Amino acid sequence: MRETPTRQRLIIDFEKCCGCFACAAACPEKRIAFSDQGTERRFSAPGVCSGECETCRKVCPVDAIVLEPFPLEDDECHPPALTWTLPLVRCRRCGEPFTTEKIRRMTMEKLTMLLEAPDAVSDWVPVCLACRRIEEAHRVRTATRTLPDPLR
Amino acid sequence: MSGFLHVDFRRCTACFACETACRTAHGGGLRIQLAFVDGLPVPLMCRHCEQSPCAAVCPEHALVWDQDHGVTLLADRCTRCGLCAVACPFGVLFVDPFAQPSVIKCDLCRARRAEGKRPACVLTCPTEAITEEPHHSLRRRRLTTPVFPIAGKPPRPFQGGASRASRKRNDMV
Structure with a gap:
């Protein structure tokens, strides 16, 4: 049929x-x-x-x-x-696979070309989404110096 | 009024009210999330970047930025390839291959705004850590009160816009 x-x-x-x-x-x-x-x-x-x-x-x-x-x-x-x-690529921070190696490379190339920031681009693409949020939280807390004092 | 969200994460008490309100308003999907660093919360959602990495990598130009709505999804163009999620520097954009809508990200509560209501997270936050401010006043605030304090200079208080108290009184929608 x-x-x-x-x-x-x-x-x-x-x-x-x-x-x-x-x-x-x-x-x-x-x-x-x-x-x-x-x-x-x-x-x-x-x-x-x-x-x-x-x-x-x-x-x-x-x-x-x-x-x-x-x-x-x-x-x-x-x-x-x-x-x-x-092949999947593992998150640089937690080690969990999160996207394919090819997508990671494609995204990296595209961003470098389109956003014209070759040095700034490469740091977040190899990191998985959950780890990106943690890294961002860390960045803003560090920038505003609102992290708890480790010595206290 | 078209405004963007301003988050004063120092006021956040990690009560998760924003996450719950957001999920209720959109019928599911995490569009605002608390990230923790050493036990301290930071609410994260789409930043509506002007030079958006997500919009830059979209092969179908389904994500566009405009002054009034930030980064907006044009659902009929989206093919759900998921490249935008990999490009987002903050990990706050998700693509669901089979559900509707395809891209899960903060849309500044577009539907609520059309009804004249404020974004769900802004309305719900008990400590007013999330506020809604017009594009130009956010830009001015960035210039007048730097996030990173300049040594020896106390930060100038923000002058523009309505005061917190009057805003709260006027639009409890």
Whole structure:
């Protein structure tokens, strides 16, 4: 049984994929899945998909997805489901993995380029969100000298 | 009135009323959070940076800064890629891949303001550690009362704007 008149083959450039979850969030049929396991993020996607939808290709920030028309009759050579993994990066402060290595590098490069502050940028990107808040709290308390006196 | 939030964290008593009020006003999601350093609380929320790192990295330009609303999310452009969360220097912006809204961050209680109400955290804070001030007066306060005291000079008290007492009386909304 086929729900859609045409189908298309999903081709993903694993080298380009940065490991964000835009495609997984966008897929109307929830057929692209991701999960963080230990120090890697594991993705899975179907090899063939329904015909009309191009949502995942449109949302991908790095254009890693290509959709190719796939003949309906070609049931013998069914392309297998796709799975790929990307290494996660650990927080410099607490050691918990929080995002992919590629996203960290991309963000760093983008910020350095766009905000024109090459020396100021690098310090928060390798730190996870919870640790960033603690570091910020520490910064403001230190700047206002409202930290408790350790000698008292 | 369009204003930004000013936090005097020295007044914060860590009662978590702001977190609760914020969650109630927005129907879930942590948009203001207390961070602790040596047991002392600092309320943290989106700073609405003018040169926003989150807006700079967004591939779809779904986050924009404007003078009245700070950093605003244009939900129809957002693809939930999560790059903004990694770019935020203060760790106060979160992306939920499957829930609505996609980006969880302080929006200065836009919906409440449209009804003429004040932001939930400002209204709830029992010690008035969080106040709402217009953009220009915050900027002036930054210049007149430096956070870091200059040696030998007492900080000049803030002159502009309505006094705390009169503000409290006038708009208990």
